[in-house]
Amino acid sequence: MSPQQTSPTAQHQKDADLVPQLTSDCVILGFHDNQLRVLLLRWKDTPFWSLPGGPVRQSESVDAAANRILQERTGLDDIFLQQFRIFGEEVRYNRKEIQDKLKHIIAPDIWYKRAISIGYYALVDYSKVNPAPDAYTDECRWWDIQEIPSLLFDHNYMIEVALESLRRQLSWQPIGYNLLPDPFTLPELQRLYETILGRNLDPRNFQRKLLRLGILERQEARRRGGAFRSPYLYRFIKEKYEAVLKEGGLLFV
Amino acid sequence: MSPQQTSPTAQHQKDADLVPQLTSDCVILGFHDNQLRVLLLRWKDTPFWSLPGGPVRQSESVDAAANRILQERTGLDDIFLQQFRIFGEEVRYNRKEIQDKLKHIIAPDIWYKRAISIGYYALVDYSKVNPAPDAYTDECRWWDIQEIPSLLFDHNYMIEVALESLRRQLSWQPIGYNLLPDPFTLPELQRLYETILGRNLDPRNFQRKLLRLGILERQEARRRGGAFRSPYLYRFIKEKYEAVLKEGGLLFV
DNA sequence: GCAAAAGTGTTCGAAATACACCCATGT
DNA sequence: ACATGGGTGTATTTCGAACACTTTTGC
Incomplete structure (x- = not known):
């Protein structure tokens, strides 16, 4: 104020x-x-x-x-x-x-x-x-x-x-869409959810759940620069993402 | 206004x-x-x-x-x-x-x-x-x-x-506690949720889910007056109800 | 006795959880 | 070569969905 x-x-x-x-x-x-x-x-x-x-x-x-x-x-x-x-x-x-x-x-x-x-x-x-x-x-x-x-x-x-x-409101808000750069990697998205929720998530389960929703598309390119394996980049498929959020969401991911 | x-x-x-x-x-x-x-x-x-x-x-x-x-x-x-x-x-x-x-x-x-x-x-x-x-x-x-x-x-x-x-906000709001008389019957509670959600729920599943939460106590008396079997009366156990709501809720019941 | 609503158990499939190893990269 | 973080599959359990008949009551 x-x-x-x-x-x-x-x-x-x-x-x-x-x-x-x-x-x-x-x-x-x-x-x-x-x-x-x-x-x-x-x-x-x-x-x-x-x-x-x-x-x-x-x-x-x-x-x-x-x-x-x-x-x-x-x-x-x-x-x-x-x-x-x-x-x-x-x-x-x-x-x-x-x-x-x-x-x-x-x-x-x-x-x-x-x-x-x-x-x-x-x-x-x-x-x-x-x-x-x-x-x-x-x-x-x-x-x-x-x-x-x-x-x-x-x-x-x-x-x-x-x-x-x-x-x-996590389940109904386009957190990822707005808080992350575009494109982004799955570990980034996971860490975003972990930070907001205040607890750790299993990367295998996280990935499976997210991909199952069909709201992400994997890009050709990968993120480079870290001293480790390059992660895939993803983008939200905007229409699908919004549809999923609307009808009840990413239940606590 | x-x-x-x-x-x-x-x-x-x-x-x-x-x-x-x-x-x-x-x-x-x-x-x-x-x-x-x-x-x-x-x-x-x-x-x-x-x-x-x-x-x-x-x-x-x-x-x-x-x-x-x-x-x-x-x-x-x-x-x-x-x-x-x-x-x-x-x-x-x-x-x-x-x-x-x-x-x-x-x-x-x-x-x-x-x-x-x-x-x-x-x-x-x-x-x-x-x-x-x-x-x-x-x-x-x-x-x-x-x-x-x-x-x-x-x-x-x-x-x-x-x-x-x-x-x-259904899952996090004490809907039942405030909208129903005390005590109330499970069918009443079910119809309340059905009305708000705009769809019908299975009475067996509804009952099982609610009772599993341990937030209801069944009373001795039953509701009488209808031309049919008398339903049991229940009360919320206030503390438990609030605890359940607080930690994430009655997920869509 | 009959109409109306209440009460109850089981089966099946989907999803959640738990868990561990190999891979790619930059240094 | 090694350290770091990324990517992935399987087995188990839990939970939600579907489903139908019997009981009680007032009339």
């Missing part, structure tokens, strides 16, 4: 253009080095980090607001985005503390009223992202999900809830 | 007490005569129906707002409520049409700005509900899910989305 965190080109738009007290916040997830990672922002001249987020404009849907934020931070369009929760407690965090920490960046009266945040998670191809800070922040970068620092607002909690939702 | 639809005792509170442009709407579901039913309201001196809903107060969480609305319409406290979607399109329905249809009840300028609705579904024990209209409506009653009329706002769509979410 963060009420006024809009794009640099739009930062002076009047309050009247914004839906009052409502923000979209994005938990942007990528996958790299066998780790889930989250994109975080560091506020100008501070050591404080938070999720990307911002207000909803009167002229856009809440989904569009999240898409806009995502586009601005990652450079990517047409990203997989999923609403996972509204954060609408009356007291979500210590507003006084936030006023104080960010007073040199944002007028304290912005924080006078409670904010209600719509939580989204986004699944993106790590290798395609160009992290970019906004007008209120100095730095935008990936953090390993295991090493996230203490964040502003209730953003640590938001990330927890996002991951929990992701896990529960 | 419906911006000003508050309790009769609170209807004159100032706009300043409300979170602008934000409402909670509730799809209240009950189960009766082997049918899912929804609680709807008919607006004063009109033939127009809608879901119960209302604004969020500055002094309450969005969940609390939904609970309040539910309590007022059903007389029930401590109900199972689940946020399922935000309806945040810029144009959700024809505002002019609503202004016109409800102008004798609500000042048209209420509808000047878009409203963003938080959709909740609630699962309630049909037999315990006392439907009660609010200050803006004449009538509050159950409608069979198959026979819902054309509703105001985008409420038909909201109900569709609620049912879809319910179906997808």
Whole structure:
């Protein structure tokens, strides 16, 4: 969240253009080095980090607001985005503390009223992202999900809830399609599932199950570069993948 | 939704007490005569129906707002409520049409700005509900899910989305616990699942699966009254039921 | 006694699990 | 040559699907 965190080109738009007290916040997830990672922002001249987020404009849907934020931070369009929760407690965090920490960046009266945040998670191809800070922040970068620092607002909690939702929706969400490069290898896909599920899977069983679904096509080429046997590359057959997800899914793989 | 639809005792509170442009709407579901039913309201001196809903107060969480609305319409406290979607399109329905249809009840300028609705579904024990209209409506009653009329706002769509979410979350939601009377019979539970899933289940397999989970205890008494064999009554063993749901569920039963 | 719904057991095939060895590659 | 990770097959068990008859009850 963060009420006024809009794009640099739009930062002076009047309050009247914004839906009052409502923000979209994005938990942007990528996958790299066998780790889930989250994109975080560091506020100008501070050591404080938070999720990307911002207000909803009167002229856009809440989904569009999240898409806009995502586009601005990652450079990517047409990203997989999923609403996972509204954060609408009356007291979500210590507003006084936030006023104080960010007073040199944002007028304290912005924080006078409670904010209600719509939580989204986004699944993106790590290798395609160009992290970019906004007008209120100095730095935008990936953090390993295991090493996230203490964040502003209730953003640590938001990330927890996002991951929990992701896990529960695993079977119906195109995780692989969005989080992996294209093409990808089966070990990569397996490690992605292992990371999200938090447990190891048997490579033989994993492979058999996935291939049985008929949603993958093996490519001619193999991935090269490791000091070991080259794995096959695969692509999702988009239509089949989506059909399988729709009708109930990759049951826990 | 419906911006000003508050309790009769609170209807004159100032706009300043409300979170602008934000409402909670509730799809209240009950189960009766082997049918899912929804609680709807008919607006004063009109033939127009809608879901119960209302604004969020500055002094309450969005969940609390939904609970309040539910309590007022059903007389029930401590109900199972689940946020399922935000309806945040810029144009959700024809505002002019609503202004016109409800102008004798609500000042048209209420509808000047878009409203963003938080959709909740609630699962309630049909037999315990006392439907009660609010200050803006004449009538509050159950409608069979198959026979819902054309509703105001985008409420038909909201109900569709609620049912879809319910179906997808079936395995992790305490459907039986909340939608059935206590105690209940296995055939009742089976028909509940059949109704929600939209397909028939084999009674032998259903029974075996449910009993295997160890979440039910059979009572001494049986349900009497039908012109047929008396079924056994059961109760959920709450702790075990919740444990099973938590760790992944009644997989499609 | 009859109509209506409840209760119950067995068989079969599919899928999940468990398990270990050889292969390809870069260093 | 060796270390690293990739690729693959089989045996066993578990689970889900299919299927039909007998029992109880109120009328």
